Amino acid sequence: MRLNYPSSVKVIQIPCTGRVDILHLLKAIEDGADGVYVAGCLEGECHFLTGNLKAKKRVQFVKKALKEAGVEPERVEMFNLSAGEGPRFAEIAREMADRIKSLGPSPVRMKKAA
Amino acid sequence: MIVADRKPIQEILEMVKDYERVLILGCKGCVTVCNVGGDKEVGILASILKIARKKEGRPLEVHERTLERQCDPEYIDQVKDQVSQYDAVISMACGVGPQFLSEAYPQQRFYPAVNTTFFGGALGHGVWVERCAGCGTCLIHYFDGLCPIARCSKSLLHGPCGGSAKGKCEISKDVECIWDKIVRKKMEEGRIEDVTRIRPAKDWRTARDGGPRKSVREELVQ
Numbered sequence: 001m002r003l004n005y006p007s008s009v010k011v012i013q014i015p016c017t018g019r020v021d022i023l024h025l026l027k028a029i030e031d032g033a034d035g036v037y038v039a040g041c042l043e044g045e046c047h048f049l050t051g052n053l054k055a056k057k058r059v060q061f062v063k064k065a066l067k068e069a070g071v072e073p074e075r076v077e078m079f080n081l082s083a084g085e086g087p088r089f090a091e092i093a094r095e096m097a098d099r100i101k102s103l104g105p106s107p108v109r110m111k112k113a114a
Numbered sequence: 115m116i117v118a119d120r121k122p123i124q125e126i127l128e129m130v131k132d133y134e135r136v137l138i139l140g141c142k143g144c145v146t147v148c149n150v151g152g153d154k155e156v157g158i159l160a161s162i163l164k165i166a167r168k169k170e171g172r173p174l175e176v177h178e179r180t181l182e183r184q185c186d187p188e189y190i191d192q193v194k195d196q197v198s199q200y201d202a203v204i205s206m207a208c209g210v211g212p213q214f215l216s217e218a219y220p221q222q223r224f225y226p227a228v229n230t231t232f233f234g235g236a237l238g239h240g241v242w243v244e245r246c247a248g249c250g251t252c253l254i255h256y257f258d259g260l261c262p263i264a265r266c267s268k269s270l271l272h273g274p275c276g277g278s279a280k281g282k283c284e285i286s287k288d289v290e291c292i293w294d295k296i297v298r299k300k301m302e303e304g305r306i307e308d309v310t311r312i313r314p315a316k317d318w319r320t321a322r323d324g325g326p327r328k329s330v331r332e333e334l335v336q
Contacts, residue, residue, distance in 0.1 A: 069163075
């Protein structure tokens with residue numbers, strides 16, 4: 001399909017979003033990522049039954065933790081789409097990149113650089 | 115197990131606001147089992163604290179370690195060369211941990227990162243319920259394994275009270291009336307006369323009413 005999506009999005013492949021850990025998301029933010037999102041399968045469609053539902057809860061936990069730490073929770077998000085939805089993948093990447101652009105650089109990274 | 119909840123991040127940040135280098139000490143005992151103060155949670159807390167302090171522009175150096183237990187001197191001893199290297203130490207153990215640490219290392223400041231809540235068990239993943247009040251005189255065999263001391267809001271020995279309705283306690287729709295369960299179980303098993311027996315007043319001196327408690331087992335004392 002040769003779809004384009006923002007080059008700022010770095011893809012990290014995992015076997016199932018159930019493998020995504022709270023610490024993976026937190027460490028990304030801690031190390032200066034402006035945002036992190038998890039692209040999981042559609043709810044109810046997980047090959048391992050509940051992997052994406054577990055990821056959803058972990059993302060919620062991280063959002064809450066970031067809010068408590070004074071960082072915008074919108075920097076972390078969970079999306080659900082099927083492996084056959086290439087255009088939706090590109091759309092989500094643009095949606096997230098736009099969101100991060102409007103939020104600005106991570107306050108964690110800015111202070112570190114200063 | 116002893117069940118606890120992590121304190122709000124803001125409260126922990128307030129504790130360490132004047133420090134630049136802290137150690138977070140987890141415990142592999144009860145708080146690991148109830149997912150609040152084990153290795154994993156130590157890492158999560160460390161990361162959140164670092165994010166919050168980086169955002170403030172005052173990075174916090176956080177080191178992580180998890181002890182086998184924080185309620186035994188032999189494990190507390192394991193950090194004797196380490197604690198003095200930090201401005202403060204945050205303990206993720208139950209309330210016992212920071213106290214044992216404070217007693218062993220009086221020069222260091224120890225802060226609790228969790229609120230110790232009750233003795234209980236897990237109903238499933240992520241749900242814990244109180245099952246024991248540690249009253250020091252166990253009576254559950256009189257009540258078919260259902261403890262009215264821990265599970266009745268009034269710790270009644272002759273319940274239920276007038277606040278019991280449709281199996282729920284008057285304090286909340288989410289709290290079951292344990293006396294409703296006790297009576298129903300006795301009825302089902304044909305032992306309802308058990309609940310009509312008058313029981314002597316409970317000796318609360320073995321509970322907290324008798325002050326801080328101590329248990330000495332002579333055969334083990336060295």
